[in-house]
Amino acid sequence: MVGDSSEINKSRCVSDFVERRGFLSAYGSYQIYYESALLKETSPATITWVGTVEGVLVILGGVASGPVYDRGFVRELLLVGSALVVAGIILLSLSTKFYQVLLTQGFCVGIGSGMLYTPSIALVSSCFHKRRAHAICLATCGTAFGMSTSVSPPCLATTYLRSPAVVQNLIYYNRWNLIPYRVCEASSSDRFCVDDPSAGIDHTCRTCHRNVDHDTTYEATRPNL
Amino acid sequence: MIPHTKQRARTSESRRLFDLKALSEPMFAIYCLALFFMWIAYWVPFFIIPSFARYRLGASSTLSFYLLAVAHAATLPGRILAVYASTRYGIPQMLLASSIATGVMLLAWTAVGTINAYIVWISMLGLAMVLLAVLVPAIIPQICPRKEVVGVRMGMAWASASFGVLVGTPVSGKLINVETGSFWKAQVFIGVAMLAGSACVAFLWRAISRRDKLLATGL
Numbered sequence: 001m002v003g004d005s006s007e008i009n010k011s012r013c014v015s016d017f018v019e020r021r022g023f024l025s026a027y028g029s030y031q032i033y034y035e036s037a038l039l040k041e042t043s044p045a046t047i048t049w050v051g052t053v054e055g056v057l058v059i060l061g062g063v064a065s066g067p068v069y070d071r072g073f074v075r076e077l078l079l080v081g082s083a084l085v086v087a088g089i090i091l092l093s094l095s096t097k098f099y100q101v102l103l104t105q106g107f108c109v110g111i112g113s114g115m116l117y118t119p120s121i122a123l124v125s126s127c128f129h130k131r132r133a134h135a136i137c138l139a140t141c142g143t144a145f146g147m148s149t150s151v152s153p154p155c156l157a158t159t160y161l162r163s164p165a166v167v168q169n170l171i172y173y174n175r176w177n178l179i180p181y182r183v184c185e186a187s188s189s190d191r192f193c194v195d196d197p198s199a200g201i202d203h204t205c206r207t208c209h210r211n212v213d214h215d216t217t218y219e220a221t222r223p224n225l
Numbered sequence: 226m227i228p229h230t231k232q233r234a235r236t237s238e239s240r241r242l243f244d245l246k247a248l249s250e251p252m253f254a255i256y257c258l259a260l261f262f263m264w265i266a267y268w269v270p271f272f273i274i275p276s277f278a279r280y281r282l283g284a285s286s287t288l289s290f291y292l293l294a295v296a297h298a299a300t301l302p303g304r305i306l307a308v309y310a311s312t313r314y315g316i317p318q319m320l321l322a323s324s325i326a327t328g329v330m331l332l333a334w335t336a337v338g339t340i341n342a343y344i345v346w347i348s349m350l351g352l353a354m355v356l357l358a359v360l361v362p363a364i365i366p367q368i369c370p371r372k373e374v375v376g377v378r379m380g381m382a383w384a385s386a387s388f389g390v391l392v393g394t395p396v397s398g399k400l401i402n403v404e405t406g407s408f409w410k411a412q413v414f415i416g417v418a419m420l421a422g423s424a425c426v427a428f429l430w431r432a433i434s435r436r437d438k439l440l441a442t443g444l
Contacts, residue, residue, distance in 0.1 A: 025271055025293075025297060026293060027271065027272055028271050028272050028273065028274050028275045028276070028293045029275055029290050029293055031272055031273070031275065031276060032275040032276050032279055032286070032289060032290070035276065035403060036279070036286070044276070044398060044401060044403045045395070045398035045399045045401070046398075047398075048272065048394050048395055048397075048398030049395060049398075051268070051272050051394060052390060052391060052394040052395055052398075055268050055387075055390045055394065056387045056390050056391050059383050059384075059386060059387040059390065060383075060384060060387050062383060063380040063381075063383050063384050063387075066376060066379075066380055
């Protein structure tokens with residue numbers, strides 16, 4: 001656990017965004033895969049509900065996790081959120097029916113990603129004071145990166161689309177996305193902020209003596225994509 | 226693999242989740258309505274870009290998957306542009322411009338007939354659309370009476386956006402017929418929803434500039 005504390009936190013937050021928004025932004029790829037291969041007998045309009053549920057839960061989860069974060073449950077949010085996302089994606093790779101896909105990708109990943117919403121944005125803000133906007137901007141670039149990592153495995157896998165047995169690899173392969181994400185998650189820690197003289201350990205804003213994330217909501221660069 | 230994150234200092238003051246009184250403020254109510262309309266349309270293109278390429282334009286499955294990556298790559302200049310343009314021209318103005326541009330682009334989707342045109346269209350849509358995502362939260366501090374309520378208001382605004390998602394994607398899913406390659410109903414639906422959102426933004430911009438003028442004369 002060496003290195004600049006802010007670098008570690010930044011990498012953690014980028015990886016949060018990689019997973020959280022990237023997975024949702026890449027949903028179109030999953031939609032066409034479900035339509036053409038995995039869930040052929042289900043109507044496309046029904047399949048759309050998977051993405052809808054995921055999208056709504058990511059946004060609403062972000063809304064609900066704000067007050068939870070304020071009350072000090074960062075570790076719980078990170079633990080439960082990460083566990084739900086990992087479990088959801090791994091179970092998704094085993095799913096073959098519509099209700100399974102809806103439960104894993106829609107509900108499990110959706111709720112988990114929603115829980116990671118506030119910590120991922122508020123921790124960047126609390127560890128960077130001088131160049132906070134730049135830091136958040138860099139962290140949100142994880143979204144586009146996550147998009148490409150989620151999409152490139154499907155791109156590889158489509159070359160095998162003719163063989164149904166290999167099709168399952170499409171989702172299965174996506175498990176590997178989790179590895180860099182988990183590594184960053186585990187190596188990060190709020191307590192590294194202690195080394196950083198510009199960041200207060202108690203996350204109280206030095207000017208208004210309030211929680212820093214009240215301040216972070218002012219960030220013009222708060223992402224949505 | 227347990228993240229050993231330190232507990233935050235607990236505060237005695239807790240944030241509220243909803244504040245119904247805020248909706249009686251016209252500016253905030255219009256803003257929530259604008260978000261609702263815009264988010265009816267927002268996620269739909271990202272969900273159906275590959276399907277459109279595959280079933281309407283007859284693209285190969287490899288290319289249809291890549292088109293989504295093209296759309297996201299096109300958002301990069303938009304992200305950088307958003308910061309500079311909004312400091313120069315003002316956030317409500319840029320939000321209005323980008324929502325109108327996105328609405329027009331979504332309606333223009335009905336005219337896309339070839340793969341080449343589709344790729345150009347996707348890049349332009351990504352450029353126009355990302356401005357929405359960046360600018361929408363930035364406008365909240367301008368319409369809040371006090372700094373303390375920004376967090377609550379932000380949550381309420383996003384809640385109304387999520388209702389838009391709840392309406393938009395299932396409805397457009399119903400309007401699409403993959404077998405016949407008929408997408409135009411969904412395209413018109415999201416285009417009109419986006420333009421309705423931009424009409425709300427126009428009202429909001431007018432209200433903000435009127436209030437600022439009042440404040441300037443009052444001082």
